[in-house]
Amino acid sequence: MQLLLSYSLRNLWARRMTTVLTAGGMALVVFVFAAVLMLDAGLKKAIVSTGSEDNVVVLRKGSETEVQSGVERPAAATIESMPQVETGVGGLPLASKEMVVLISMNSRAENAPSNVTVRGVGTFAMTLRPQVHLINGRMFRPGSREIIIGKSIAKKFKGASLGDRIRFGGLDWPVVGIFDADGSGFESEIWGDVDQLMPIFRRPVYSSVLLRLKNGDTFPSLKTTLESDPRFTLEAKRERQYYTDQSEAMSNFINILGITLTVIFSIGAIIGAMITMYAAVASRTGEIGTLRALGFRRTAVLGAFLAESLFLSLIGGATGLFLASFMQLVTVSTMNFQSFAELAFSFDLTAPITVKVLLFSLLMGFLGGFLPAFRAAKLNIVSALRSA
16 A cells, blocks of 8 residues: 555656646635635634623623613612622722724725724723733823724824824824734724713713623622613623624624635635546556556555545645735734724634644545546456556
């Protein structure tokens, strides 16, 4: 069997041009497939990693996003006073009453307007989100009309650099800091003092309340207490689950579009591999007859040609994956279908994606090589030798 495998691999080298063209077609398909998976993984990393398992978001019941939600001040005060809520500095509840609205800003490149999220936050906003940290400037002062912006905002939009003033709500807001959020969705937001932003946007109620639990096991009791309180119409979600729901619509769109393109391209690649392997069988009929005459079984011949096809697909898969890895240098900026706000994220290549991509390439090789390999194994010895 080792002799047959060596024979098959040497034939790939002997037919270098055909090998390169076939592997190139498979590499293109694998590139598309890998890019789709990486895009979806990058989206989920940006949105889902925005949330923490220890935090809870409280919204108005039935609200899909914070923009649609409204939590009245008495309800917010009740939420903060619940015994399940962790306490911070000075014994104050570790919670942040927040307001979320959308504004329009012009991008640097296209000079076209895009929706940007403005988030009014409380004192403990950064404590609740340890992934958020300033990389330039300082934090806005509580009670002042100052803002800090995510680095994606600073990179993409005009007039959004440290020291600039961004105009919204009829006022100019000085940018005093730029923050990083480890690639999460917060990098596409503008933050300011919630008590200063609410009057500007004529918002009498908060959008949500974010809180940290003393113990994660107390979430069911907190959820039951809040949602059964007849005074309010509230819903509690773990923050990570909330942001997972936010990514669902866009993730489904990316997957459906990407898988459709991949299936179409893969059919062409499989047919190309099949034609290549049929041509290889036709040109080596005499050699196959000689191998059978030397005592090699049909299964050995089938395995050798199938291995040749699998190795060909593996070359294409590895090449496509290598090219797709450079997509991690690209940042995608698009609109989140759930919140209708600008969201920037990058392609993300993970170990599970690498395994899926290579298995997919081997599957194409198997489907494209099985029938030609079966034909090679079924050749009659005498007929094959006569055609030599």
